[in-house]
Amino acid sequence: MSQSARRALLKLLASGSALAGLARLGRVLADERTLASASDALDVFDLEAAARRVVPPAHWGYLQTGVDGEVTLRANQAAFSRYELRPRRFVDVSHVDLAVEVLGMKLASPIFLCPVGGLRSVHPEGELAAARAAKAKGALQVLSTVSSCSVEDVTAAREGPVWFQLYTTDQFDITTKLVKRAEAAGCPVVAVTVDLPAGRNLVTYLRMRREDTRVCKGCHASVDERGFPTLGATTKPMFAGIDSRSLAMQSPSLTWDFIKRLKDVTHMKVVIKGIETREDAELAVKNGADGVIVSNHGGRATETGRASIEALPEVVQGVGARIPVLFDSGVRRGTDAYKALALGASAVGIGRAYAWGLGAFGQAGVERVLDVLTTELRLAMVGCGARSVREISAASLIDRRPA
Secondary structure, three states, X not given: OOHHHHHHHHHHHHOOOXXXXXXXXXXXXXXXXXXXXXXXXXXXXXXXXXXXXXOOHHHHXXXXXXXXXXXXXXXXXXXXXXXXXXXXXXXXXXXXXXOEEEOOEEEXXXXXXXXXXXXXXXXXXXXHXXXXXXXXXXXXXXXXOOOOOOHHHHHHHHOOOOEEEEEOOOOHHHHHHHHHHHHHOOOOEEEEEOOOEOEOOOXXXXXXXXXXXXXXXXXXXXXOOOOOEOOOOOOOHHHOXXXXXXXXXOOOOOOXXXXXXXXXXOOOXXXXXXXXXXXXXXXXXXXXOOEEEEOOOOOOOOOOOOOHHHHHHHHHHHHOOOOOEEEOOOOOXXXXXXXXXXXXXXXXXXXXXXXXXXXXXXXXXXXXXXHHHHXXXXXXXXXXXOOEHHHOOHHHEEEOXXX
């Protein structure tokens, strides 16, 4: 029995709730299973356990961390259980179509790959392996500003366009260079992340960083006083040729005027990532956004304690069908994706889940994650009598939130 399993057993013996303790112990023991290949994974949690064994501690901590006490991180997943599916019978579901079109891009499934920075920290091929998986499965990939591969290389690996996620920085001339480079590479959409105006407190990452005995400069050109990697062309190729020594990735003085300025320097469609309220959804439309992504950064931004799925209905209401609403944060099952689609999302993003597949098995792991979630989504659609994504509606859900 591993040390983690022994710790769980001791907690069980000290716990007043034997059933809850046994359940925790069962999960720990299950995490010790091994996979011979990506195809052996039955769900994304199998791949989480496999990745945990091979990804170095500091990198694993950065991938898994939330902020502060990680209340929001846990809420993201827990809140899905408040919504129950309403199955429908005697519907011909012999043909189920998962295809969607979002901002002019045709996709085989509404499940897409969210931007995750520095994916070479979990696998040597990083975003390139994810791009090849996205191509194989007809999925949208959104590339992070702090990708460990260039937008040109990722687009070539994807053999088609990707969306570009933008951290606004605090220097608009540099922001303009990043945006124009993404546009020149063929990106049709820029997704502006607005939920990190002044940094964050990544407690789990900082704790696990202490457990990592490697020299950090083996991966990063330099690190700051807290152990966070600083920007550099060697590990963040989107900043090649840019003097980033005094550059901040976010600006605390950002206002809605930024969207107008951005639209003045690019022909790409502008999506705002990190919208969580009806008021901001209305302002996004008013200020010319072409779409929004309901997201709390996977519980990695503000410790609101509020799940992303709880914010989705009011954002959909605020948008009023004028622009598409996408969704991410906490998706681990195809039924999670189904619930987000039923509440009004046009597409549903995954982050950690595909990074687990990548860390464990590279491209094959990412493909397996997409396959598993798509299969689960298809089965949920079949059970609820939805023959296409358009037929998924809120009428197929029961909201069991306490009064």
